[in-house]
């Protein structure tokens with residue numbers, strides 16, 4: 001069955017891979033992001049320019065029948081806590097949490113009226129596992145995890161909502177952390193599975209959570225992190 005999906009932040013990284021996988025399965029996908037990236041290469045995909053920090057949610061972006069929403073805009077501002085200004089905490093909270101709230105509220109009517117609909121949000125391994133220099137992003141993504149569980153309860157049984165908590169994944173967002181062979185090798189070595197994640201494998205998990213195969217899963221934070229969050233090897 002052909003379905004309608006709205007992917008906020010689907011122009012690059014994990015979001016682009018998610019859009020590519022949904023479109024390859026024949027679904028109709030609308031992408032909201034500031035730039036279109038290479039979306040013109042994908043059939044069945046519409047892009048609308050949208051900056052979640054400054055623009056109102058475009059109500060016409062959500063069709064009356066909407067099977068799934070994913071929200072991918074995120075940040076990694078790593079600094080020592082002593083040098084972090086309150087503004088950094090606000091910026092990360094606005095992009096990661098308030099942006100998701102804005103988009104869920106904008107699409108909620110359509111999601112509620114579509115049987116089997118689902119939402120996927122994104123956290124980070126650094127919420128469940130304490131890591132130095134991650135205070136502002138861990139605080140913002142911790143809020144996203146709380147939002148996931150609270151909304152899962154409030155929206156059940158109409159809409160499922162789940163969250164993915166990745167560790168370091170090879171995307172434009174992580175480019176600075178993977179910008180040399182030495183950095184890549186050190187990052188790979190920190191993970192029990194001895195590599196960083198790929199956008200395609202995180203996107204495949206998101207596509208599963210949006211599908212009817214995940215129809216009995218809601219309120220979960222699922223760790224896709226090469227073992228980083230649970231294992232000590």
Ligand SMILES: NC(=O)c1ccc[n+]([C@@H]2O[C@H](COP(=O)([O-])OP(=O)(O)OC[C@H]3O[C@@H](n4cnc5c(N)ncnc54)[C@H](OP(=O)(O)O)[C@@H]3O)[C@@H](O)[C@H]2O)c1
Pocket residue numbers: 008009010011012013014015016032033034035036037050051052053071072073074075076122123124125165166167168169170171172173174
């Ligand atoms: N990559 C990692 O290592 C990693 C690790 C843990 C968690 N995560 C989380 O996973 C999610 C996806 O990460 P990613 O690595 O795929 O990120 P990415 O490569 O930076 O892609 C983010 C997407 O969001 C869009 N976006 C950014 N700011 C926006 C804004 N203000 N308004 C609208 N759209 C905006 C970007 O498009 P435009 O620039 O065109 O707007 C892009 O399509 C994020 O929430 C991130 O925190 C990633």
